[in-house]
Amino acid sequence: MKKSISLMMLLVMVLSLSACNTEQGNVSGSGNEKQTQEEQVQEKVEERTLTILVEAGSPGEIVANDTKSEFEEMYPGVTVVVDPVPYTGIFDKISTEIKSGNIVHDIATLDVLWLSAFKSGIEPLNDYISDDMIADFLPTMLDGGTIENDILGMPMWINSKVLMYRTSLFENEDNKAAFKESFGYELGVPTTWEEYMDVASFFTDKDNNFFGTAVYGANNGDTVCSWLDHASQAGAGPLVLEGNKVLLDDPAYAEAIDFMKKQFDEGYVPADSLSNSSGEVINYFNNGQLAMMLNWSHFYPSAKETLDGDVSVAPMIGGSAGVGATTGPWYEVVLKDSPNKDLAIEYLKFMYERNGNYMEAALKIAGRTSVYEEYSKIEGNEHLQAVLDTLGSPASGNRPNTPYWTEIEQVLSDAIHFAMAGELTAEEAMKDAKERIEGIIK
Amino acid sequence: MRIVSRKTLLLFFLPGAIFMAMFLIYPIFKMAIDSFYKFDVYTNEKLFVGLDNYIKAFTDGSFLIPLKNTFIYVFFAVSIETIIGMALALILVNEFRGSKLIRSLLLSPLMIAPIIAGLTWRLMFNSNFGIINQILRNVGILKKATDTITWLADKELALVAAIIADVWLTVPFMMLVFLAGLQSIDKGILEAAKIDGVNFFENLFYIKFPAIKQIILTAISIRLIDAARTFDIIYVMVDEQVTVISTVIYKTLVKYNRTGYASAMALIFIIFFVVFTLVFLRNMWRPSKGGS
Numbered sequence: 001m002k003k004s005i006s007l008m009m010l011l012v013m014v015l016s017l018s019a020c021n022t023e024q025g026n027v028s029g030s031g032n033e034k035q036t037q038e039e040q041v042q043e044k045v046e047e048r049t050l051t052i053l054v055e056a057g058s059p060g061e062i063v064a065n066d067t068k069s070e071f072e073e074m075y076p077g078v079t080v081v082v083d084p085v086p087y088t089g090i091f092d093k094i095s096t097e098i099k100s101g102n103i104v105h106d107i108a109t110l111d112v113l114w115l116s117a118f119k120s121g122i123e124p125l126n127d128y129i130s131d132d133m134i135a136d137f138l139p140t141m142l143d144g145g146t147i148e149n150d151i152l153g154m155p156m157w158i159n160s161k162v163l164m165y166r167t168s169l170f171e172n173e174d175n176k177a178a179f180k181e182s183f184g185y186e187l188g189v190p191t192t193w194e195e196y197m198d199v200a201s202f203f204t205d206k207d208n209n210f211f212g213t214a215v216y217g218a219n220n221g222d223t224v225c226s227w228l229d230h231a232s233q234a235g236a237g238p239l240v241l242e243g244n245k246v247l248l249d250d251p252a253y254a255e256a257i258d259f260m261k262k263q264f265d266e267g268y269v270p271a272d273s274l275s276n277s278s279g280e281v282i283n284y285f286n287n288g289q290l291a292m293m294l295n296w297s298h299f300y301p302s303a304k305e306t307l308d309g310d311v312s313v314a315p316m317i318g319g320s321a322g323v324g325a326t327t328g329p330w331y332e333v334v335l336k337d338s339p340n341k342d343l344a345i346e347y348l349k350f351m352y353e354r355n356g357n358y359m360e361a362a363l364k365i366a367g368r369t370s371v372y373e374e375y376s377k378i379e380g381n382e383h384l385q386a387v388l389d390t391l392g393s394p395a396s397g398n399r400p401n402t403p404y405w406t407e408i409e410q411v412l413s414d415a416i417h418f419a420m421a422g423e424l425t426a427e428e429a430m431k432d433a434k435e436r437i438e439g440i441i442k
Numbered sequence: 443m444r445i446v447s448r449k450t451l452l453l454f455f456l457p458g459a460i461f462m463a464m465f466l467i468y469p470i471f472k473m474a475i476d477s478f479y480k481f482d483v484y485t486n487e488k489l490f491v492g493l494d495n496y497i498k499a500f501t502d503g504s505f506l507i508p509l510k511n512t513f514i515y516v517f518f519a520v521s522i523e524t525i526i527g528m529a530l531a532l533i534l535v536n537e538f539r540g541s542k543l544i545r546s547l548l549l550s551p552l553m554i555a556p557i558i559a560g561l562t563w564r565l566m567f568n569s570n571f572g573i574i575n576q577i578l579r580n581v582g583i584l585k586k587a588t589d590t591i592t593w594l595a596d597k598e599l600a601l602v603a604a605i606i607a608d609v610w611l612t613v614p615f616m617m618l619v620f621l622a623g624l625q626s627i628d629k630g631i632l633e634a635a636k637i638d639g640v641n642f643f644e645n646l647f648y649i650k651f652p653a654i655k656q657i658i659l660t661a662i663s664i665r666l667i668d669a670a671r672t673f674d675i676i677y678v679m680v681d682e683q684v685t686v687i688s689t690v691i692y693k694t695l696v697k698y699n700r701t702g703y704a705s706a707m708a709l710i711f712i713i714f715f716v717v718f719t720l721v722f723l724r725n726m727w728r729p730s731k732g733g734s
Contacts, residue, residue, distance in 0.1 A: 092696050120484050209588050219682040272569035275595035403483040407698040
């Protein structure tokens with residue numbers, strides 16, 4: 001009796017487990033026995049689901065949702081699923097999918113920083129991108145998306161930091177006179193490091209919690225990007241790495257830190273600058289506490305609206321090597337092991353044709369020169385010309401294409417943060433960072 | 443005569459055992475193997491490196507600094523939580539008007555997810571608009587409106603901020619456990635002690651604490667393990683300044699793609715906790731030693 005009960009229990013368990021595993025197979029196998037193999041294939045083709053990973057709240061999500069029905073109409077039977085996740089979640093998800101081989105998303109929207117880390121799992125697009133398309137890529141876009149001659153991503157948008165300032169302060173006659181008296185030349189929108197420091201010094205009024213500008217000092221990637229802006233202006237390039245050679249002994253890197261640190265030490269920036277990055281800086285600017293700032297161009301429209309139009313924009317400032325900025329392109333990529341690769345590539349082409357939609361979305365930025373030029377003629381989009389001018393400068397470029405960038409960025413972020421806090425000199429910080437980065441890439 | 447045979451018992455045990463083997467034993471075994479390899483960041487091919495990952499863990503700041511931070515975090519967070527939790531439990535064990543309402547309100551942090559608590563505290567500690575600095579200004583610790591403490595931009599202060607958030611989140615748990623223990627003490631003993639004229643501290647150290655010693659140790663051991671594996675609060679609140687073991691393992695594996703090194707760190711962490719738990723539990727629960 002006991003034996004029978006035991007056997008029955010075992011049987012129930014085994015059956016329930018096998019039912020779980022073969023549920024899918026049973027539905028198609030038993031229910032549609034008369035269906036021919038051809039019909040089944042047709043059904044499979046028609047009922048495909050294209051899953052796209054996007055950053056939640058980004059233009060990527062907005063445009064993917066806006067264009068979803070149009071693509072579905074063009075490809076009947078195809079369902080587009082837009083999967084929005086936070087910024088860091090994109091890296092984590094794709095990293096896990098590629099490592100495990102369990103591909104859930106067909107397409108992902110990626111920051112340029114991640115391309116090299118995921119190279120082995122991304123489908124090269126060289127055969128699908130024409131020369132005409134490449135000719136319309138914005139400067140640095142092709143370079144950023146290409147690794148070992150493989151074009152890994154279709155441009156979505158590119159951005160750079162530009163100079164934004166309070167128009168009324170710069171046009172005020174009293175300010176102009178006082179500035180000329182103090183510095184011996186006319187008050188104008190700064191184009192060099194020296195002018196930038198003079199203007200920052202002039203407008204700073206600490207007692208009233210008003211500052212000439214802001215500097216990035218938080219221990220994160222935003223600070224690294226800002227420091228690389230200044231390093232490129234000081235003549236650094238290629239940035240940080242050349243192959244396996246770490247370039248941090250180039251004086252331009254230490255000069256960039258000193259430039260940032262001087263603003264902090266002199267008090268031209270808010271006292272809590274060591275915890276500030278782009279989000280905090282735009283808050284200060286929109287609160288009316290800054291005369292100018294270097295920040296991502298996409299903040300311009302909202303700043304102008306918040307400050308009742310009292311905001312103007314200019315290209316990034318220049319150092320001894322001229323205007324320079326580190327760019328922040330985003331790409332759409334197809335995962336190599338996606339079961340819907342052909343459809344995913346069609347989707348990328350479809351989205352490239354609709355690149356202008358990104359201009360209509362939240363950030364007012366895009367990835368094609370023609371789109372930038374077209375939209376820069378519209379009032380309120382003055383930042384686009386500033387970006388074009390900044391990107392066009394020979395000193396502007398991408399961060400290095402290396403799968404170790406996330407780890408390297410943490411090392412650099414620590415180094416800049418500690419140097420700005422005065423715990424190390426700029427040279428010591430760069431020397432220490434160089435050794436640590438060599439340890440990472442060896 | 444047994445009601446259920448040994449075989450039937452084994453069958454009941456089997457699903458759980460299979461589950462444990464698949465999702466606990468196998469991953470740990472796989473992790474142990476991975477810890478002896480280095481993985482190519484492009485191809486994921488592995489190269490046997492022997493004990494290199496372990497040697498690196500015990501000689502490199504990338505593991506030792508988070509380890510030190512973890513010890514500091516655990517020591518201060520659990521100590522403070524125990525003291526405040528016990529103090530609140532001693533107050534609330536005496537029924538007074540409104541005590542039930544206060545007890546319910548004090549329990550509210552328990553209903554908040556650690557990740558939400560971390561994000562909220564991050565805003566509260568914001569050096570520009572955070573309420574903590576504003577309170578310090580209101581009470582005169584910060585003299586001028588422009589004075590500020592950059593809580594989240596300094597390694598030491600960031601760790602303090604994270605400990606404060608953890609204490610806020612977990613004191614209710616300690617209070618609840620201690621309160622349950624105190625309420626279970628035989629009232630006859632307490633009344634007898636009162637008649638004998640024991641003072642407050644004698645009552646505390648010679649009657650109440652010995653009576654709930656096992657409960658205190660259980661609560662502390664749960665919190666020690668819980669605090670040591672804390673991830674959410676640290677990651678969302680102070681990750682830019684402070685790394686602890688759990689966050690560094692996560693970043694090394696997911697962000698830096700160093701599977702071998704992350705596996706070695708994780709295995710060291712697991713072994714440490716298994717040993718700790720065994721020693722702690724062995725000393726705690728020995729029926730021969732008596733206790734409540």
